[in-house]
Amino acid sequence: MARKFFVGGNWKCNGTTEEVKKIVTTLNEAEVPSHDVVEVVVSPPFVFLTLVKGLLRSDFHVAAQNCWVRKGGAFTGEVSAEMLVNLGIPWVIIGHSERRALLNESNEFVGDKVAYALSQGLKVIACIGETLEQRESGSTMAVVAAQTKAIADKITNWDNVVLAYEPVWAIGTGKVATPAQAQEVHCELRKWLNENVGADVAASTRIIYGGSVNGANCQELAGQADVDGFLVGGASLKPEFVDIIKSAT
Numbered sequence: 001m002a003r004k005f006f007v008g009g010n011w012k013c014n015g016t017t018e019e020v021k022k023i024v025t026t027l028n029e030a031e032v033p034s035h036d037v038v039e040v041v042v043s044p045p046f047v048f049l050t051l052v053k054g055l056l057r058s059d060f061h062v063a064a065q066n067c068w069v070r071k072g073g074a075f076t077g078e079v080s081a082e083m084l085v086n087l088g089i090p091w092v093i094i095g096h097s098e099r100r101a102l103l104n105e106s107n108e109f110v111g112d113k114v115a116y117a118l119s120q121g122l123k124v125i126a127c128i129g130e131t132l133e134q135r136e137s138g139s140t141m142a143v144v145a146a147q148t149k150a151i152a153d154k155i156t157n158w159d160n161v162v163l164a165y166e167p168v169w170a171i172g173t174g175k176v177a178t179p180a181q182a183q184e185v186h187c188e189l190r191k192w193l194n195e196n197v198g199a200d201v202a203a204s205t206r207i208i209y210g211g212s213v214n215g216a217n218c219q220e221l222a223g224q225a226d227v228d229g230f231l232v233g234g235a236s237l238k239p240e241f242v243d244i245i246k247s248a249t
């Protein structure tokens, strides 16, 4: 089954109203491959979601950067999956390494969040990835397999999941994984899905790469057999995000 190339832009905790409008204008004016070829999803901070959704071209979609683990209620400061659905936000990023590291989100908690978001009808970009220390100790696959298993244990349908492999050492550092490093992990993850979830899920689930992707390095990464797109941080705030979208072809 063909996997449509996916490019996500994670704006993280950045932007003012004016800056957000400027980014959207750039995206709206860009000539990019058609939606049949590439799926583009941008993820502004919560406070700008409706603004961006309202201004953004209709062939691009919007994602939240997080949501609460279960039904909303007395959880001060949280935003529930139901609220995102109510606002017409189709996607959510879950398990980003910054949340895992800074807010102590465990594998199990991330698995629960993915399951709850899917149950409410959201599509999920689920993030996994090893630290530099884990890579250097040779435990990359064990780490990403455990992170993926925690999700697999909680869900049965992978149709609305995109798996984002984001080595922590590559995020925001300028030290992008080499195409061979990315391909190796993506290929192993697909094997893991094949052996532990099913052949159909392994064949159809998009595994995208994140970590210092930019306009200059995206083409070679995109050429790897198991790299089905990108989750872009810093470069998604700049015009070069358009070049990254174009690497789909």
Ligand code: G3H
Binding pocket: 010, 096, 166, 170, 171, 172, 173, 174, 210, 211, 212, 213, 231, 232, 233, 234, 235
């Ligand atoms: O979600 C995106 C990743 O954290 C990558 O960020 O492109 O700034 O390295 P970066």
